[in-house]
Amino acid sequence: AAVVSYPTGAAAPATEEGRSPAILFRLACDSRTGRFVPVFPRPASLLRLLACNDPSASDIGALRSAALARHRRGDNATRRATNGGAASRESTGRIVRDGFEALARSADTLGRRCGVGGDWNDVDVRSSASLRERSVDGTCRDVRASLMTCCGMATAFGVGAIALRIAGGIDPVVDMAGGPIVDAVSYSDLIRVPPLSVLLRQRIVEKLTREGDGETKRTSQLEGELFAVSARVNDNSLALVCFDVLAVSESASSVPTRLEYAEVNSPESDKVMSEAADDHVLRRPSKKPRAAKEDMGSEGSKYHHTLEEVEHATLWLDTLLQQQ
Numbered sequence: 001a002a003v004v005s006y007p008t009g010a011a012a013p014a015t016e017e018g019r020s021p022a023i024l025f026r027l028a029c030d031s032r033t034g035r036f037v038p039v040f041p042r043p044a045s046l047l048r049l050l051a052c053n054d055p056s057a058s059d060i061g062a063l064r065s066a067a068l069a070r071h072r073r074g075d076n077a078t079r080r081a082t083n084g085g086a087a088s089r090e091s092t093g094r095i096v097r098d099g100f101e102a103l104a105r106s107a108d109t110l111g112r113r114c115g116v117g118g119d120w121n122d123v124d125v126r127s128s129a130s131l132r133e134r135s136v137d138g139t140c141r142d143v144r145a146s147l148m149t150c151c152g153m154a155t156a157f158g159v160g161a162i163a164l165r166i167a168g169g170i171d172p173v174v175d176m177a178g179g180p181i182v183d184a185v186s187y188s189d190l191i192r193v194p195p196l197s198v199l200l201r202q203r204i205v206e207k208l209t210r211e212g213d214g215e216t217k218r219t220s221q222l223e224g225e226l227f228a229v230s231a232r233v234n235d236n237s238l239a240l241v242c243f244d245v246l247a248v249s250e251s252a253s254s255v256p257t258r259l260e261y262a263e264v265n266s267p268e269s270d271k272v273m274s275e276a277a278d279d280h281v282l283r284r285p286s287k288k289p290r291a292a293k294e295d296m297g298s299e300g301s302k303y304h305h306t307l308e309e310v311e312h313a314t315l316w317l318d319t320l321l322q323q324q
Helices: 045-051 059-070 076-082 084-089 092-113 128-168 269-276 291-295 306-322
Strands: 026-029 036-039 196-210 216-233 238-249 257-263
Touching: 026 092, 036 092, 045 092, 045 128, 092 128, 128 196, 128 216, 128 238, 128 306, 216 306, 238 306
Parallel strands: none
Antiparallel strands: 026 036, 196 216, 216 238, 238 257
Protein backbone atom coordinates (compact mmCIF):
# COMPACT_ATOMS: atom_id res chain seq x y z
CA ALA A 1 0.00 0.00 0.00
CA ALA A 2 1.14 3.56 -0.70
CA VAL A 3 -0.19 7.11 -0.64
CA VAL A 4 -0.66 8.33 -4.22
CA SER A 5 -0.34 12.07 -4.77
CA TYR A 6 -1.67 14.15 -7.65
CA PRO A 7 0.32 17.23 -8.69
CA THR A 8 -1.51 20.52 -8.35
CA GLY A 9 -0.65 24.19 -8.79
CA ALA A 10 2.36 25.65 -7.00
CA ALA A 11 0.19 27.67 -4.61
CA ALA A 12 -2.27 24.85 -3.92
CA PRO A 13 -2.00 22.54 -0.93
CA ALA A 14 -0.96 18.92 -1.39
CA THR A 15 -3.88 16.63 -2.17
CA GLU A 16 -2.44 13.62 -0.32
CA GLU A 17 -2.48 15.22 3.14
CA GLY A 18 -4.55 13.26 5.62
CA ARG A 19 -5.29 10.39 3.22
CA SER A 20 -4.67 6.76 4.05
CA PRO A 21 -2.55 4.48 1.79
CA ALA A 22 -4.21 2.66 -1.10
CA ILE A 23 -3.78 -1.04 -1.81
CA LEU A 24 -1.88 -1.23 -5.10
CA PHE A 25 -0.93 -4.91 -4.98
CA ARG A 26 0.02 -7.60 -2.50
CA LEU A 27 3.08 -9.82 -2.25
CA ALA A 28 1.76 -13.19 -1.07
CA CYS A 29 3.57 -16.40 -0.25
CA ASP A 30 2.65 -19.45 -2.30
CA SER A 31 1.91 -22.33 0.08
CA ARG A 32 2.98 -24.94 -2.48
CA THR A 33 6.40 -23.55 -3.39
CA GLY A 34 7.14 -21.19 -0.51
CA ARG A 35 7.97 -18.38 -2.96
CA PHE A 36 6.54 -14.89 -3.12
CA VAL A 37 4.10 -14.01 -5.89
CA PRO A 38 2.43 -10.66 -6.65
CA VAL A 39 -1.36 -10.53 -6.28
CA PHE A 40 -3.33 -7.71 -7.88
CA PRO A 41 -6.77 -6.23 -7.09
CA ARG A 42 -9.64 -7.62 -9.14
CA PRO A 43 -10.45 -4.31 -10.93
CA ALA A 44 -6.83 -3.95 -12.15
CA SER A 45 -7.31 -6.24 -15.14
CA LEU A 46 -4.78 -4.46 -17.37
CA LEU A 47 -2.10 -4.66 -14.70
CA ARG A 48 -2.64 -8.41 -14.31
CA LEU A 49 -2.32 -8.96 -18.05
CA LEU A 50 0.85 -6.88 -18.25
CA ALA A 51 2.41 -8.67 -15.28
CA CYS A 52 1.97 -11.94 -17.21
CA ASN A 53 3.08 -10.33 -20.50
CA ASP A 54 -0.21 -11.46 -22.01
CA PRO A 55 -0.42 -10.61 -25.75
CA SER A 56 -4.04 -9.49 -25.31
CA ALA A 57 -2.88 -6.56 -23.15
CA SER A 58 -1.48 -4.71 -26.19
CA ASP A 59 -3.22 -4.54 -29.56
CA ILE A 60 -0.09 -3.05 -31.11
CA GLY A 61 1.99 -5.90 -29.72
CA ALA A 62 -0.43 -8.47 -31.16
CA LEU A 63 -0.30 -6.86 -34.60
CA ARG A 64 3.48 -6.66 -34.40
CA SER A 65 3.71 -10.36 -33.56
CA ALA A 66 1.49 -11.21 -36.51
CA ALA A 67 3.66 -9.11 -38.82
CA LEU A 68 6.84 -10.76 -37.54
CA ALA A 69 5.34 -14.21 -38.13
CA ARG A 70 4.51 -13.22 -41.70
CA HIS A 71 8.05 -11.99 -42.38
CA ARG A 72 9.74 -14.86 -40.60
CA ARG A 73 10.27 -16.67 -43.87
CA GLY A 74 11.65 -13.56 -45.52
CA ASP A 75 15.24 -12.59 -46.06
CA ASN A 76 17.56 -11.11 -43.44
CA ALA A 77 17.04 -7.57 -44.69
CA THR A 78 13.32 -7.85 -44.08
CA ARG A 79 13.90 -9.19 -40.58
CA ARG A 80 16.25 -6.33 -39.75
CA ALA A 81 13.73 -3.83 -41.08
CA THR A 82 11.04 -5.08 -38.75
CA ASN A 83 13.41 -4.67 -35.75
CA GLY A 84 11.30 -7.07 -33.73
CA GLY A 85 13.92 -7.85 -31.10
CA ALA A 86 14.45 -4.26 -29.94
CA ALA A 87 10.70 -3.56 -30.00
CA SER A 88 10.00 -6.64 -27.91
CA ARG A 89 12.57 -5.62 -25.30
CA GLU A 90 10.91 -2.20 -24.88
CA SER A 91 7.33 -3.50 -24.82
CA THR A 92 5.29 -2.59 -21.77
CA GLY A 93 4.28 -6.17 -20.98
CA ARG A 94 7.86 -7.42 -20.87
CA ILE A 95 9.08 -4.51 -18.71
CA VAL A 96 6.22 -4.86 -16.22
CA ARG A 97 6.64 -8.64 -16.04
CA ASP A 98 10.37 -8.34 -15.46
CA GLY A 99 9.81 -5.73 -12.76
CA PHE A 100 7.43 -7.85 -10.70
CA GLU A 101 9.53 -10.96 -11.21
CA ALA A 102 12.54 -9.05 -9.90
CA LEU A 103 10.52 -8.06 -6.82
CA ALA A 104 9.54 -11.68 -6.17
CA ARG A 105 13.13 -12.87 -6.58
CA SER A 106 14.53 -10.22 -4.25
CA ALA A 107 11.86 -11.02 -1.63
CA ASP A 108 12.72 -14.73 -1.89
CA THR A 109 16.41 -13.92 -1.45
CA LEU A 110 15.70 -11.76 1.57
CA GLY A 111 13.67 -14.54 3.15
CA ARG A 112 16.44 -17.08 2.67
CA ARG A 113 19.10 -14.76 4.05
CA CYS A 114 16.92 -14.04 7.08
CA GLY A 115 16.65 -17.76 7.87
CA VAL A 116 13.37 -18.68 6.20
CA GLY A 117 13.62 -22.27 5.01
CA GLY A 118 17.05 -22.90 6.51
CA ASP A 119 19.73 -21.63 8.87
CA TRP A 120 22.58 -19.29 8.02
CA ASN A 121 25.78 -21.20 7.25
CA ASP A 122 28.28 -19.98 9.84
CA VAL A 123 31.54 -20.69 8.06
CA ASP A 124 33.56 -18.34 10.21
CA VAL A 125 32.30 -17.69 13.73
CA ARG A 126 34.16 -14.39 14.05
CA SER A 127 33.04 -12.74 10.79
CA SER A 128 29.83 -14.62 10.02
CA ALA A 129 27.57 -12.19 11.90
CA SER A 130 28.93 -9.13 10.11
CA LEU A 131 28.79 -10.90 6.73
CA ARG A 132 25.17 -11.85 7.31
CA GLU A 133 24.31 -8.29 8.37
CA ARG A 134 25.85 -6.82 5.21
CA SER A 135 24.16 -9.46 3.08
CA VAL A 136 20.73 -8.78 4.59
CA ASP A 137 21.26 -5.02 4.34
CA GLY A 138 22.13 -5.25 0.64
CA THR A 139 19.13 -7.47 -0.08
CA CYS A 140 16.84 -5.04 1.78
CA ARG A 141 18.03 -2.26 -0.52
CA ASP A 142 17.24 -4.42 -3.54
CA VAL A 143 13.74 -5.17 -2.21
CA ARG A 144 13.15 -1.48 -1.52
CA ALA A 145 14.21 -0.46 -5.03
CA SER A 146 11.99 -3.15 -6.59
CA LEU A 147 9.06 -2.12 -4.40
CA MET A 148 9.36 1.49 -5.51
CA THR A 149 9.45 0.50 -9.17
CA CYS A 150 6.51 -1.89 -8.86
CA CYS A 151 4.44 0.66 -6.92
CA GLY A 152 4.99 3.14 -9.73
CA MET A 153 3.92 0.61 -12.37
CA ALA A 154 0.89 -0.43 -10.30
CA THR A 155 -0.13 3.22 -9.93
CA ALA A 156 0.12 3.95 -13.66
CA PHE A 157 -1.34 0.71 -15.05
CA GLY A 158 -3.64 -0.08 -12.13
CA VAL A 159 -5.17 3.07 -10.66
CA GLY A 160 -4.31 5.23 -13.67
CA ALA A 161 -5.74 2.79 -16.23
CA ILE A 162 -9.08 2.46 -14.44
CA ALA A 163 -9.37 6.22 -13.85
CA LEU A 164 -8.42 7.02 -17.45
CA ARG A 165 -11.06 4.60 -18.72
CA ILE A 166 -13.72 6.32 -16.61
CA ALA A 167 -12.64 9.90 -17.32
CA GLY A 168 -11.94 9.40 -21.03
CA GLY A 169 -14.74 6.98 -21.85
CA ILE A 170 -12.45 4.66 -23.84
CA ASP A 171 -9.95 1.96 -22.96
CA PRO A 172 -6.37 3.24 -22.70
CA VAL A 173 -3.78 1.62 -24.93
CA VAL A 174 -0.24 0.55 -24.11
CA ASP A 175 2.79 0.93 -26.41
CA MET A 176 1.11 3.67 -28.47
CA ALA A 177 3.04 6.68 -27.10
CA GLY A 178 6.50 5.37 -27.96
CA GLY A 179 9.09 3.87 -25.66
CA PRO A 180 10.00 4.85 -22.09
CA ILE A 181 10.53 8.55 -21.44
CA VAL A 182 14.19 8.89 -20.45
CA ASP A 183 15.20 12.33 -19.17
CA ALA A 184 17.87 12.33 -16.49
CA VAL A 185 17.42 16.05 -15.80
CA SER A 186 13.68 16.76 -15.59
CA TYR A 187 12.23 13.26 -15.07
CA SER A 188 14.93 11.27 -13.33
CA ASP A 189 12.34 9.64 -11.01
CA LEU A 190 9.94 8.68 -13.82
CA ILE A 191 9.38 4.93 -14.18
CA ARG A 192 11.22 3.49 -17.20
CA VAL A 193 8.08 2.07 -18.79
CA PRO A 194 6.27 3.29 -21.93
CA PRO A 195 3.39 5.52 -20.77
CA LEU A 196 -0.26 4.52 -20.96
CA SER A 197 -2.21 6.67 -23.39
CA VAL A 198 -5.52 7.50 -25.04
CA LEU A 199 -5.82 8.90 -28.54
CA LEU A 200 -7.16 12.47 -28.80
CA ARG A 201 -6.65 13.36 -32.46
CA GLN A 202 -5.27 11.49 -35.46
CA ARG A 203 -4.46 12.27 -39.09
CA ILE A 204 -2.61 10.85 -42.08
CA VAL A 205 0.47 12.77 -43.21
CA GLU A 206 2.37 12.20 -46.44
CA LYS A 207 6.12 12.48 -46.80
CA LEU A 208 8.23 12.59 -49.96
CA THR A 209 11.52 10.72 -49.90
CA ARG A 210 14.13 10.49 -52.65
CA GLU A 211 15.50 7.04 -53.43
CA GLY A 212 19.06 6.26 -54.43
CA ASP A 213 18.17 6.10 -58.11
CA GLY A 214 16.71 9.63 -58.03
CA GLU A 215 13.09 8.54 -57.97
CA THR A 216 10.72 10.25 -55.52
CA LYS A 217 8.63 8.03 -53.28
CA ARG A 218 5.54 9.16 -51.41
CA THR A 219 4.92 7.45 -48.07
CA SER A 220 1.99 7.85 -45.70
CA GLN A 221 2.31 7.91 -41.94
CA LEU A 222 -0.22 7.97 -39.15
CA GLU A 223 0.29 10.92 -36.80
CA GLY A 224 -1.55 11.02 -33.50
CA GLU A 225 -1.89 13.35 -30.53
CA LEU A 226 -2.16 11.38 -27.31
CA PHE A 227 -2.84 11.99 -23.64
CA ALA A 228 -0.36 9.81 -21.76
CA VAL A 229 -0.17 8.78 -18.10
CA SER A 230 2.89 7.63 -16.20
CA ALA A 231 4.14 7.75 -12.60
CA ARG A 232 6.99 9.33 -10.66
CA VAL A 233 8.37 7.56 -7.61
CA ASN A 234 11.17 8.55 -5.25
CA ASP A 235 12.03 8.28 -1.58
CA ASN A 236 9.40 10.84 -0.56
CA SER A 237 6.42 10.55 -2.90
CA LEU A 238 4.50 8.51 -5.46
CA ALA A 239 2.60 10.58 -8.00
CA LEU A 240 0.79 10.31 -11.31
CA VAL A 241 2.04 12.52 -14.12
CA CYS A 242 0.46 13.24 -17.52
CA PHE A 243 1.96 14.21 -20.87
CA ASP A 244 0.84 15.54 -24.23
CA VAL A 245 2.53 13.25 -26.74
CA LEU A 246 2.88 13.53 -30.51
CA ALA A 247 3.70 10.15 -32.06
CA VAL A 248 3.90 8.81 -35.60
CA SER A 249 3.78 5.27 -36.97
CA GLU A 250 4.31 3.91 -40.45
CA SER A 251 1.71 1.14 -40.14
CA ALA A 252 -0.58 -0.49 -37.62
CA SER A 253 2.06 -3.13 -36.81
CA SER A 254 5.07 -0.81 -36.63
CA VAL A 255 6.55 0.58 -33.43
CA PRO A 256 5.27 4.16 -32.86
CA THR A 257 7.93 6.85 -32.73
CA ARG A 258 7.48 9.67 -30.22
CA LEU A 259 8.29 12.97 -31.88
CA GLU A 260 7.75 15.27 -28.92
CA TYR A 261 6.16 15.36 -25.50
CA ALA A 262 5.32 17.94 -22.83
CA GLU A 263 3.99 17.59 -19.31
CA VAL A 264 0.39 18.67 -18.84
CA ASN A 265 -0.05 21.66 -16.54
CA SER A 266 -1.38 20.59 -13.16
CA PRO A 267 -4.78 21.97 -12.07
CA GLU A 268 -5.37 24.01 -8.96
CA SER A 269 -6.34 21.97 -5.91
CA ASP A 270 -9.51 23.96 -5.21
CA LYS A 271 -10.76 23.29 -8.74
CA VAL A 272 -10.27 19.55 -8.34
CA MET A 273 -12.05 19.53 -4.99
CA SER A 274 -14.94 21.60 -6.36
CA GLU A 275 -15.58 18.91 -8.96
CA ALA A 276 -16.22 16.42 -6.17
CA ALA A 277 -19.01 18.60 -4.82
CA ASP A 278 -20.87 18.90 -8.12
CA ASP A 279 -24.19 17.15 -8.44
CA HIS A 280 -23.23 15.29 -11.62
CA VAL A 281 -20.44 13.36 -9.93
CA LEU A 282 -21.74 9.89 -9.14
CA ARG A 283 -20.89 8.40 -5.76
CA ARG A 284 -20.47 4.72 -5.14
CA PRO A 285 -22.98 3.43 -2.58
CA SER A 286 -21.47 3.06 0.85
CA LYS A 287 -21.00 -0.49 2.06
CA LYS A 288 -20.52 -1.96 5.44
CA PRO A 289 -16.77 -2.35 6.07
CA ARG A 290 -15.44 -5.83 6.34
CA ALA A 291 -14.29 -7.16 9.66
CA ALA A 292 -10.78 -7.65 8.29
CA LYS A 293 -10.26 -3.91 8.11
CA GLU A 294 -10.91 -3.56 11.81
CA ASP A 295 -7.98 -5.86 12.60
CA MET A 296 -5.36 -3.58 11.06
CA GLY A 297 -4.24 -2.16 14.42
CA SER A 298 -3.88 1.54 15.05
CA GLU A 299 -5.77 4.24 13.24
CA GLY A 300 -2.77 5.33 11.18
CA SER A 301 -2.17 1.85 9.75
CA LYS A 302 -5.53 1.50 7.96
CA TYR A 303 -5.71 1.53 4.21
CA HIS A 304 -8.41 1.88 1.58
CA HIS A 305 -9.38 -0.09 -1.50
CA THR A 306 -8.12 0.58 -5.01
CA LEU A 307 -11.53 1.78 -6.22
CA GLU A 308 -11.55 4.51 -3.57
CA GLU A 309 -8.21 5.72 -4.91
CA VAL A 310 -9.62 5.58 -8.43
CA GLU A 311 -12.21 8.19 -7.41
CA HIS A 312 -9.47 10.72 -6.61
CA ALA A 313 -7.55 9.86 -9.77
CA THR A 314 -10.68 10.14 -11.95
CA LEU A 315 -11.47 13.67 -10.71
CA TRP A 316 -7.89 14.73 -11.28
CA LEU A 317 -7.67 13.23 -14.79
CA ASP A 318 -11.08 14.60 -15.75
CA THR A 319 -9.86 18.10 -14.93
CA LEU A 320 -6.76 17.61 -17.05
CA LEU A 321 -8.71 16.17 -19.98
CA GLN A 322 -11.02 19.18 -20.00
CA GLN A 323 -7.96 21.35 -20.66
CA GLN A 324 -7.14 19.48 -23.87
